[in-house]
Amino acid sequence: MSHKELGEPVASLGFPRHTLVSLLIFAATWEVLSNLAPFLGIPPFAIPSLVRIAKAIGTITPIDVVVTLARVIAALIVSFIAGLALAMAMYRSDPLEKYLSPIIRLFMAVPVVSWILFAVLWFPGVEFRIGFVLVVVCGPVFMIDTLDAMRSVPRELRHMMRSFRPTTLQFFTKLMMPAIVPTIFTSWKVNISLAIRVVTIAELVGAVTGIGAQLSNAQQLFSVADVFAWTIVLVALLFLLEAIVSRVEHRLLRWRA
Amino acid sequence: MNTRDPGGPPPIEVRGVRKVFRQTTTGQSVVAIDRLDLTIAPREVVAIVGQTGCGKSTFFDLMIGLEAPSEGTLRIGDKSPHADFDYFRGKIATVFQQDRLLPWRSALDNAKLPLELIGLPEEEQRERALTWLNRLGLGSFINAYPHELSGGMRQRVAIARAFSVQPDIMLADEAFGHLDEVTAQELRDTFLALARESGSTAILITHQLEEAIGVGDRIIVFGKSAKLLADIHVAHWDKSQYGVLREAIQATLQANSPDPRLT
Ligand SMILES: Nc1ncnc2c1ncn2[C@@H]1O[C@H](COP(=O)(O)OP(=O)(O)OP(=O)(O)O)[C@@H](O)[C@H]1O
Numbered sequence: 001m002s003h004k005e006l007g008e009p010v011a012s013l014g015f016p017r018h019t020l021v022s023l024l025i026f027a028a029t030w031e032v033l034s035n036l037a038p039f040l041g042i043p044p045f046a047i048p049s050l051v052r053i054a055k056a057i058g059t060i061t062p063i064d065v066v067v068t069l070a071r072v073i074a075a076l077i078v079s080f081i082a083g084l085a086l087a088m089a090m091y092r093s094d095p096l097e098k099y100l101s102p103i104i105r106l107f108m109a110v111p112v113v114s115w116i117l118f119a120v121l122w123f124p125g126v127e128f129r130i131g132f133v134l135v136v137v138c139g140p141v142f143m144i145d146t147l148d149a150m151r152s153v154p155r156e157l158r159h160m161m162r163s164f165r166p167t168t169l170q171f172f173t174k175l176m177m178p179a180i181v182p183t184i185f186t187s188w189k190v191n192i193s194l195a196i197r198v199v200t201i202a203e204l205v206g207a208v209t210g211i212g213a214q215l216s217n218a219q220q221l222f223s224v225a226d227v228f229a230w231t232i233v234l235v236a237l238l239f240l241l242e243a244i245v246s247r248v249e250h251r252l253l254r255w256r257a
Numbered sequence: 258m259n260t261r262d263p264g265g266p267p268p269i270e271v272r273g274v275r276k277v278f279r280q281t282t283t284g285q286s287v288v289a290i291d292r293l294d295l296t297i298a299p300r301e302v303v304a305i306v307g308q309t310g311c312g313k314s315t316f317f318d319l320m321i322g323l324e325a326p327s328e329g330t331l332r333i334g335d336k337s338p339h340a341d342f343d344y345f346r347g348k349i350a351t352v353f354q355q356d357r358l359l360p361w362r363s364a365l366d367n368a369k370l371p372l373e374l375i376g377l378p379e380e381e382q383r384e385r386a387l388t389w390l391n392r393l394g395l396g397s398f399i400n401a402y403p404h405e406l407s408g409g410m411r412q413r414v415a416i417a418r419a420f421s422v423q424p425d426i427m428l429a430d431e432a433f434g435h436l437d438e439v440t441a442q443e444l445r446d447t448f449l450a451l452a453r454e455s456g457s458t459a460i461l462i463t464h465q466l467e468e469a470i471g472v473g474d475r476i477i478v479f480g481k482s483a484k485l486l487a488d489i490h491v492a493h494w495d496k497s498q499y500g501v502l503r504e505a506i507q508a509t510l511q512a513n514s515p516d517p518r519l520t
């Protein structure tokens with residue numbers, strides 16, 4: 001069910017009119033600044049014109065996009081499974097929860113850059129390093145979110161469920177899992193944007209493929225238009241992934257009022 | 258359809274049961290139930306009344322087997338609902354105060370839940386759940402989600418869910434208290450008719466004395482810590498005396514000791 005406000009005009013491409021207008025204004029301002037740059041004392045290459053950026057986007061190598069995407073998705077799946085499994089174990093066992101949660105909190109306080117440096121120190125393989133950084137950053141988020149959600153399943157529903165005598169497996173598959181699905185979706189959205197931003201930094205170090213590697217190349221060659229082009233691709237990728245998750249979410253959560 | 262043995266459901270025997278809770282925050286002990294003795298015969302329909310906090314729901318938790326007595330024994334037939342937890346799967350069902358439906362399941366899937374837990378074949382689950390939903394007048398709402406149903410209808414789904422397993426023992430914890438009077442009356446009558454017809458032992462907790470008196474065979478009045486203040490066999494009272502009975506129960510509850518009219 002969509003709650004479009006009355007009279008809100010909907011433009012083509014599925015974008016609401018406001019989004020389209022604000023993007024257009026942004027693009028126009030950019031173009032004006034790009035033309036004014038020489039008079040403002042800004043070097044002309046710093047704000048490349050839209051045409052130059054468009055040309056740069058034309059030279060984007062799809063393989064790098066695919067590689068980055070694959071890294072992100074694979075790492076998110078591993079993080080999700082590990083996070084969920086840990087959360088379930090911690091939900092079942094108080095001592096485990098008490099010993100693990102300080103460590104998880106410690107992990108979450110470590111800056112991403114430090115993880116990248118640790119990964120370089122500890123692991124020789126580039127792919128493994130990138131995967132490690134992504135999982136160590138996203139896994140705890142999945143874990144904390146799902147554990148919180150399990151804790152907030154209403155006491156009444158847990159009591160009702162137990163009164164019908166489920167096995168432990170049934171208790172999880174028929175009550176806890178469906179109950180935390182909404183949180184799982186929110187957590188995925190948060191982690192997708194986290195992973196997209198982290199993967200590029202991780203790819204800056206040592207990777208020869210991927211959007212991060214290409215960004216680093218572009219920067220070394222002073223081709224500013226390419227830097228912008230890759231950035232735009234990255235943002236588009238993020239929006240695309242979020243849109244897919246929202247779609248599935250909408251499908252699966254139709255039971256919500 | 259009913260596979261229960263011809264002797265009917267097993268009797269419930271409560272002997273010297275105590276239940277003490279230790280409050281996690283204050284560390285204080287609360288005696289929810291203090292040495293309760295009670296026998297409930299097969300197929301009896303019993304109403305339990307008592308003031309708030311007197312241990313009624315705790316007594317249900319002991320019967321369901323979610324809690325173990327601190328002292329004493331509670332046996333259903335020759336088994337303990339707590340120690341032989343799995344044995345009673347599908348044999349005890351409860352209707353709660355709030356409907357406690359799973360919001361992501363349709364009416365049909367909610368009614369099916371306990372049948373899934375006992376592992377019936379898919380086809381039979383569906384058939385049984387449908388039968389009970391139909392009997393509760395929900396035939397045209399089987400695919401509705403809880404949020405699309407009224408409070409009364411949701412409670413009907415909860416009743417269908419409880420009956421779908423054809424339990425030996427049917428419990429209702431203030432199951433009709435939050436509904437308007439007309440709906441409550443209607444649902445209570447349906448509930449009792451179905452319980453009698455399916456031959457279950459039925460135990461209802463209620464705050465309303467009218468409900469308790471209208472219910473059936475026996476009214477049990479709990480005082481503080483589930484102290485047995487009165488055990489009334491309604492059949493011993495003439496219909497014209499119901500007013501007196503009501504007053505006597507009221508007085509018993511207020512004084513926390515048995516009213517002379519009841520003894
Ligand atoms: N899990 C628990 N931990 C600690 N104390 C509890 C617990 N469950 C119940 N109690 C206490 O036991 C007493 C009896 O509670 P119970 O819920 O059985 O009352 P009740 O008769 O059902 O009341 P109401 O009519 O309000 O539902 C209360 O004092 C309550 O605080």
Ligand SMILES: [Mg+2]
Nearest residue numbers: 313314315430
């Ligand atoms: Mg209660």
